[in-house]
Amino acid sequence: MSSRNRIYKGVDLNKGAKLEEPVTIYANADIRNRVKIGRYTYINNGTTIFYNTKIGRFCSIGKKCEIGTVDHPIDWLSTSSMQYNIKEHFDYKSDCSNFKELHYNQIEGCTIGNDVWIGSLVVVKSGVTIGDGAIIGANSIVVKDVPPYAIVGGVPAKLIRYRFDKATIKKLLELKWWERSLDELSGVTFNNIHKAIEELRGDKIKKRDRLKPIKKILKRFKS
Numbered sequence: 001m002s003s004r005n006r007i008y009k010g011v012d013l014n015k016g017a018k019l020e021e022p023v024t025i026y027a028n029a030d031i032r033n034r035v036k037i038g039r040y041t042y043i044n045n046g047t048t049i050f051y052n053t054k055i056g057r058f059c060s061i062g063k064k065c066e067i068g069t070v071d072h073p074i075d076w077l078s079t080s081s082m083q084y085n086i087k088e089h090f091d092y093k094s095d096c097s098n099f100k101e102l103h104y105n106q107i108e109g110c111t112i113g114n115d116v117w118i119g120s121l122v123v124v125k126s127g128v129t130i131g132d133g134a135i136i137g138a139n140s141i142v143v144k145d146v147p148p149y150a151i152v153g154g155v156p157a158k159l160i161r162y163r164f165d166k167a168t169i170k171k172l173l174e175l176k177w178w179e180r181s182l183d184e185l186s187g188v189t190f191n192n193i194h195k196a197i198e199e200l201r202g203d204k205i206k207k208r209d210r211l212k213p214i215k216k217i218l219k220r221f222k223s
């Protein structure tokens, strides 16, 4: 079966990256080794997702972002990666064939929850965790963890407000709606948060699920 992922022109997709179908990666994005991306997430043009980053489902990642950037050593002789990763960056052997590099323990990647919206031109530092449902404003630099359903922005990114009140956020985190199939989500009143939660919690969908096997039998019976 062919892949349902859409990978546009000029994308550098490392073979070690795992995409849960369907995922869309727009032009010129760079998806590094050991990255995991959940279904119905898209990565917009020119964005880099650094090694080891985990991104949940239903996320929208804007253009020209750097997600999970690594730091260079600050208190060594130099900040240059010549000291620990010369092979990746330079043709150096004619200067010193036996150059001795040191090991540098880089923290790589970050963790992005489900239903996270990251605006354009955002940088997220490695080691940071962004909670489910959070929003990162355009042009922000995220250096600290972001709580679920927070809206943050700026350099460095600070809390602007939360998307919903505490009780609503609690319900959403319990619901984990992103674990359901698209078929199960179909018909939910997405644009009315309280109604949507009610529907997802009870009932409408569960009832429909209970009816599924019966509907299947009826269909077979009819045909």
Ligand SMILES: CC(C)(COP(=O)(O)OP(=O)(O)OC[C@H]1O[C@@H](n2cnc3c(N)ncnc32)[C@H](O)[C@@H]1OP(=O)(O)O)[C@@H](O)C(=O)NCCC(=O)NCCS
Pocket: 060, 061, 062, 063, 118, 119, 120, 135, 136, 137, 138, 139, 140, 151, 152, 153, 154, 155, 160
């Ligand atoms: C973060 C965002 C969602 C907030 O939207 P909003 O709630 O309508 O925000 P408001 O315009 O009411 O602004 C609320 C406050 O947040 C500040 N703010 C808004 N966006 C900000 C940003 N990107 N960085 C820093 N501060 C920001 C405003 O200055 C304002 O501050 P104040 O209360 O001190 O005056 C929106 O501004 C944003 O950045 N969207 C991303 C757009 C984008 O990149 N789209 C790409 C398509 S994927």
